[in-house]
Amino acid sequence: MSFKSAMLEDLEVRGLIFQKTHDELDEALAEGPITLYCGFDPSADSLHIGNLLGICVLAHFRRHGHNPVALVGGATGLIGDPSGKSEERNQLSEEVLQKNLEGISNDLRKCLDRALEMHPETLGDVSRDEIPIVNNADWMKPWSFIEFLRDVGKSFRVNAMLAKDSVKTRLEEREQGLSYTEFSYMLIQAYDFLHLFKEHGCRLQVGGSDQWGNITAGTELIRRTTGDSAFGLTFPLITSASGQKLGKTEKGATYLNPDRNSPYEFYQYWVNREDADCERFLRMFTFMPHDEIDELASIIERGENRGDVQRRLAHEVTWLVHGKEEADKAVRASKMLFGEKIEGMTDRDLQSIFADVPSTSIERGRLESGIGILDLITETGLRGSKSDARRLVQDGGAYINNEKVDGLDHVVDTAQLASESMLVLRAGKKKYHVLAVE
RNA sequence: GGUGGGGUUCCCGAGCGGUCAAAGGGGCCAGACUGUAAAUCUGGUGGCUACGCCUUCGAAGGUUCGAAUCCUUCCCCCACCA
DSSP states (O other): OOOSSHHHHHHHHTTOOSEESOTHHHHHHHHSOOEEEEEEOOSSSSOBHHHHHHHHHHHHHHHTTOEEEEEEOTTHHHHOOOTTOSSOOOOOOHHHHHHHHHHHHHHHHHHHHHHHHSOGGGOOSOOOSOOOEEETHHHHTTOOHHHHHHHTGGGOOHHHHHHSHHHHHHHHSTTTOOOHHHHTHHHHHHHHHHHHHHHHOEEEEEEEGGGHHHHHHHHHHHHHHHSOOOEEEEEOOOBOTTSOBTTEETTEEOBSSTTTSOHHHHHHHHHTOOHHHHHHHHHHHOOOOHHHHHHHHHHHHTTOOSSHHHHHHHHHHHHHHHOHHHHHHHHHHHHHHTTOOOOSOOHHHHHHHTTTSOEEEEOHHHHHTOEEHHHHHHHTTSSSSHHHHHHHHHTTOEEETTEEOOOTTOEEOGGGOSSSSEEEEEETTTEEEEEEEO
């Protein structure tokens, strides 16, 4: 398939087109910059990796010179989108919602701005204007129920609503059912589109493939009330090559907010992607030139990947979400946390690298006179008993500053500090503990 | 209420007088290999002042030089009968 617009061409290559409402979108995009939007659900105080694709799609549009608008669902968040949900959602209190709105607006703004500082070689002619972040509560709240039913509800056929996938699936699962509240959700999202169309000249809504029903409800409403046509475009639902949902780990979702998941954890999420996912993810989530991605892909194809491709991917995405400085730090921390000898560091460095690692402080005097390794391992809680600690050392699984402890009678003293006042103990491959003298 | 079977270490499960800190498997912990993956392989898996000692086999008593193993009582599970 060939496109007139560079924009759709690019999205196609990136694998980001799932469905679009009509092909005229291509012409519209070729003619010049258009305004488009994507909505984000305030179900938590931070977005997570599952939301990242929407951000990236907006960013791709922005880098092509179009004008994205981000919508946060201050109104819809009070209702709950039934799309793709098997059960009725818990309603959020106004207070929590407010906090969530601030959190995700913050995430959105940062990412969308950083998207412009990356890869100038693929950056088009763009506007540096601040991206509008709008809240649908601002225009939904003033409506009275009666007025909304008369003005907006009139344009919806229940038959059509019932036919939508999001509604149909829920009704078929009789156990769950669907509240009137959630059933009405699509009216609000449809009205959002109409509102943005009128007020911001917004002609395109993008979203995940599960949003198709809500998006087309919007384009229909615009056609009925104004006679104009607006567009919808969805991107595919992303799963890993092995079928895992994007962003999910054993511990749950990985969030964009550094207070929830540190930049290091975020970076690690991407480092741990399978080979088979790397090329796709590089295209979707980074702004690297395609020939550069081709090159990385060929490394994997030749079977020569030693994790470099993942590290490259991780650095790019971490930069987008947490900034370059944090991304670089995550790279350094990863080296330390995966075996590189720790020495000649400052307390500050160690503190930031091992921020999430448990630590114990100890009196300077005790360390000066030396502490047996077995005592140290039990006191720091790395092992629960001395017998257990003994086994660890015998197995060769005990490390100080990433150097293997040589024997059971090893004595630790101040000479082994890796920085002014800290040293790093390790049990096995991953379990770290920071010891600090006070 | 009656009869039969059973409660073993993190879990499952063998053991039925000394050779039992207790087979085997799972899990877990390490190590090797590797790319911070998976798989595989190796070792370990009650505690301690450690070639020895102490505490563990539902609970409490008892027999015995010696008990997870035998006896008594109690508690709890399961099956069948009423």
